[in-house]
Amino acid sequence: MKIHVSLLDTTYMNSMQSALNASLLRQQVYANNIANVNTPGYKREQVHFDSILQSQLAASGQSMGISTGVVQPLSLEANNTRDIGTNVGSATALGTVSPVVTTDSSTAIGGNGNNVNVDAEMSALAENQVGYGALVQDMNDQFSMLRTAILGS
């Protein structure tokens, strides 16, 4: 099977952008949990993104970063008709994959109704930070290739 990896793969770029946004949001949610570690009654929040993006990619018959043959339109639609490139179809649809924030209402560890586990938050924060760096690096590599293709040097 011939695999086309387009330099101007907007599906890829848009899903990268979604992932970057989700990662930034995740950082803020972890920071907020950590800031409220001693707030009585506070319940930690969590971000769901990867599973949503994966199910959207699976629904469209794609895997991250590589488009095989004809790009199938995604079942997800753009939220706003004024979004740039709404007509591109799948590319824009992926760009609109939004992370979902939910509250973890499980029982508290301490007696004050707070269920933030600092160890878990700190390690998740570190993991997210490294992941974000990888995403940025990947995106920069993509732009670098694009620049090379355009300028020829």
Next chain:
Amino acid sequence: MGVGLFDGMSISGSGLTANRTWLDVIANNIANANTTRTPAGGPYRAEEVVFSPGSASFSSALGNATGSTLQGVQVSGIVSDPAPFKLVYDPSSPDAVNGYVQMPNVNIGTEMMNMISATRAYEANVTAFNAAKTMDTQSISIGK
């Protein structure tokens, strides 16, 4: 949901402010652990901070108004500890009544424990702040 570039730093910043305030209150309690005369009369009464979600910064207030729950933390109040004063037998003290002196209700053990909690929480917020800062710096390098 919009994700502001610098929101992560202001959230952690609110955690830094809140824990520093807590540390100030703890320091004040420890400093006054033996204060038997206050302007209000009587011995010093220990103070405690009350944390609640939310902060005074504009961006978080705006975020709150637009539905975001990420608003950081704030010290919503500093309240007096209602615990009774300790009575110490010391007839030589000028504050003695029937040989007993009312001492502040500051529990040094509790204060030291809280101090460690506040310090650790402060450090955790510094780490989260630095993570946000690194990520923001990486963001503005995209495409360079």
